[in-house]
Amino acid sequence: MANSFLSIEKLTQRYPDGKGGEFTVFENASFGIEKGEFVCILGHSGCGKSTIMNILAGLSEPTQGVVKMDGFAVSGPSLDRGVVFQNYSLLPWLTALKNVTFGVAARFPDWTKQQVEDHSIAFLEKVGLSGDAIHRKPSQLSGGMRQRVSIARAFANEPKLLLLDEPFGALDALTRGTIQEELLKVWSGTDQTVFMITHDIDEAILLADRILLMTNGPLARVAESVEITIPRPRMRTDIVEHPNYYAIRNHLVQFLGKRSAELAGQVSAPDEIHSPETVRIDKTQDDAVEEQPLLQAVKT
Amino acid sequence: MELLSENKRAAIWSIALLIVGLLVWELSISAQAVNTGELTEYELLTGAGTAKAGVPPPSEVAVKAWQELSNPFYDAGPNDKGIGIQIGYSIYRVLTGYFLAAIIAIPLGFLIGMSSVAYKALNPFIQVLRPISPLAWMPLALFIIQDSEASAIFVIFICSIWPMLLNTAFGVAGVREDWVNVARTHELGAFKTAFTVVLPAAAPTIVTGMRISIGIAWLVIVAAEMLVGGTGIGYYVWNEWNNLDLTSVIFSILMIGVVGMLLDAAFGLLQRRVAYVE
Ligand SMILES: Nc1ncnc2c1ncn2[C@@H]1O[C@H](COP(=O)(O)OP(=O)(O)OP(=O)(O)O)[C@@H](O)[C@H]1O
Ligand SMILES: [Mg+2]
Numbered sequence: 218m219a220n221s222f223l224s225i226e227k228l229t230q231r232y233p234d235g236k237g238g239e240f241t242v243f244e245n246a247s248f249g250i251e252k253g254e255f256v257c258i259l260g261h262s263g264c265g266k267s268t269i270m271n272i273l274a275g276l277s278e279p280t281q282g283v284v285k286m287d288g289f290a291v292s293g294p295s296l297d298r299g300v301v302f303q304n305y306s307l308l309p310w311l312t313a314l315k316n317v318t319f320g321v322a323a324r325f326p327d328w329t330k331q332q333v334e335d336h337s338i339a340f341l342e343k344v345g346l347s348g349d350a351i352h353r354k355p356s357q358l359s360g361g362m363r364q365r366v367s368i369a370r371a372f373a374n375e376p377k378l379l380l381l382d383e384p385f386g387a388l389d390a391l392t393r394g395t396i397q398e399e400l401l402k403v404w405s406g407t408d409q410t411v412f413m414i415t416h417d418i419d420e421a422i423l424l425a426d427r428i429l430l431m432t433n434g435p436l437a438r439v440a441e442s443v444e445i446t447i448p449r450p451r452m453r454t455d456i457v458e459h460p461n462y463y464a465i466r467n468h469l470v471q472f473l474g475k476r477s478a479e480l481a482g483q484v485s486a487p488d489e490i491h492s493p494e495t496v497r498i499d500k501t502q503d504d505a506v507e508e509q510p511l512l513q514a515v516k517t
Numbered sequence: 518m519e520l521l522s523e524n525k526r527a528a529i530w531s532i533a534l535l536i537v538g539l540l541v542w543e544l545s546i547s548a549q550a551v552n553t554g555e556l557t558e559y560e561l562l563t564g565a566g567t568a569k570a571g572v573p574p575p576s577e578v579a580v581k582a583w584q585e586l587s588n589p590f591y592d593a594g595p596n597d598k599g600i601g602i603q604i605g606y607s608i609y610r611v612l613t614g615y616f617l618a619a620i621i622a623i624p625l626g627f628l629i630g631m632s633s634v635a636y637k638a639l640n641p642f643i644q645v646l647r648p649i650s651p652l653a654w655m656p657l658a659l660f661i662i663q664d665s666e667a668s669a670i671f672v673i674f675i676c677s678i679w680p681m682l683l684n685t686a687f688g689v690a691g692v693r694e695d696w697v698n699v700a701r702t703h704e705l706g707a708f709k710t711a712f713t714v715v716l717p718a719a720a721p722t723i724v725t726g727m728r729i730s731i732g733i734a735w736l737v738i739v740a741a742e743m744l745v746g747g748t749g750i751g752y753y754v755w756n757e758w759n760n761l762d763l764t765s766v767i768f769s770i771l772m773i774g775v776v777g778m779l780l781d782a783a784f785g786l787l788q789r790r791v792a793y794v795e
Contacts, residue, residue: 275702276698276701294701296702296703299702302698302699306699308696308699308718309793309794309795310791310793320703323703323704354793356794374703
């Protein structure tokens with residue numbers, strides 16, 4: 218884990234609790250993400266997912282701990298780490314295209330105007346936006362179209378790591394389905410690493426190589442890392458047929474429904490490291506659900 | 518039946534109101550002229566019948582306006598200049614004071630909006646200085662600057678600085694953190710962020726402040742010129758009042774209104790250009 222592409226080492230976040238004391242969102246959280254991996258993180262509201270993401274993005278500083286990417290400690294935001302914010306965060310005074318060229322021009326300062334524009338248009342097309350829609354302001358676009366622009370902006374910058382904070386939270390199920398597929402299309406064939414927050418179990422199974430499960434806060438933990446043993450390319454209509462689908466889904470539902478609360482709020486020894494336990498469910502090779510034994514403080 | 522559009526109906530109403538207003542004005546004055554001599558007791562009590570400096574009917578004002586506007590830039594000595602020259606002086610003073618104020622207020626507003634320390638440090642001064650009537654500065658300005666022209670400009674400066682300063686600070690402080698984060702994740706420097714994100718985001722609020730300021734400046738210049746004299750539309754009004762030329766007074770009042778409206782409309786246009794929908 219220490220030599221993963223992205224390694225999160227003993228991350229601790231505390232906030233003042235408003236009564237003069239402090240409360241701990243999470244403590245000594247440690248996990249790694251490999252290059253090219255698509256990782257989703259699931260957990261109840263308020264457990265600290267956005268907090269982790271903002272730290273990965275370099276937008277906020279943890280109380281303690283480090284994040285390393287490619288072996289270098291992250292400090293401050295960087296063009297190597299693209300962010301898709303939950304509320305799209307498009308600049309409302311710019312057209313869809315200008316919102317993308319804004320990012321591309323910052324990323325590739327040597328490019329000519331034409332290059333920047335062509336590159337941006339190409340990425341907007343990848344997420345299904347073309348024609349006169351790209352010359353409209355965000356306020357004249359639907360929620361789904363705005364989110365597409367936001368994804369195009371992030372991917373057009375070709376960052377090494379993409380961070381997505383509940384990108385589809387505000388969309389209806391149909392639009393969500395289409396954009397999920399577009400997202401997979403843009404991502405596959407690149408060696409980009411994706412870290413995505415979601416509340417939607419099915420979405421996580423469709424998209425992720427691995428799902429990180431968080432217990433409830435305060436003192437939340439990234440308790441499990443569940444491998445999605447369903448081969449790609451995945452289609453939303455087909456994966457439900459896969460023998461692993463319901464087994465994985467049940468495991469996730471169980472965790473979020475019961476165990477996330479049971480495991481919550483455990484005070485730990487000061488230097489105890491909280492690494493997620495790896496869970497691999499594969500019905501195609503073995504009928505029994507195979508879970509690795511609990512790995513705790515031993516792991517570094 | 519074909520209904521007229523809302524705008525057309527409104528225009529018809531405006532014209533009708535104007536005609537009725539002018540007619541009432543015209544008729545009441547010619548009626549007054551006939552009536553003198555036989556006054557009722559009530560009219561005596563209210564003073565309605567006392568000899569007036571003679572409020573002119575609109576027709577006379579129109580004739581005056583025609584004369585003045587057909588030759589607005591003549592210059593026949595210090596007390597006899599065309600209305601165009603007088604308004605030109607006023608606009609020159611307003612714009613000079615106003616732009617000096619903008620040059621200071623907008624950058625300072627940025628600073629106050631971005632740094633809460635700067636805000637807290639400067640706020641007490643702003644709170645004390647802002648409610649001072651701009652004309653109250655006039656004696657001090659005249660004494661220190663020793664020049665009536667520059668003092669008038671200073672008064673415009675001091676009255677137009679506050680709305681611009683406060684609106685800029687408010688607009689800049691209110692820029693959504695998400696947008697600033699977009700700039701940060703794209704590694705934009707402080708200047709680039711200020712010009713490509715903060716400025717466009719705060720522009721509607723800033724321009725609203727600029728629009729309020731220009732309105733106040735135009736209100737204040739008339740009073741300031743009445744005090745300092747010499748040239749300008751404010752001086753012109755006062756001078757014509759001293760000449761008991763009420764036709765000119767009414768005409769220049771109308772001109773003050775028209776110029777004020779045009780200044781406001783220019784900023785209205787700018788406001789529409791920088792507006793955005795979230
Ligand atoms: N700036 C802050 N000051 C104090 N407390 C904060 C701050 N930011 C977040 N918190 C607290 O940290 C905890 C985690 O917040 P976070 O936004 O990371 O949750 P989340 O998992 O993203 O939730 P959701 O799924 O609802 O978005 C919450 O209890 C929140 O109240
Ligand atoms: Mg969140």
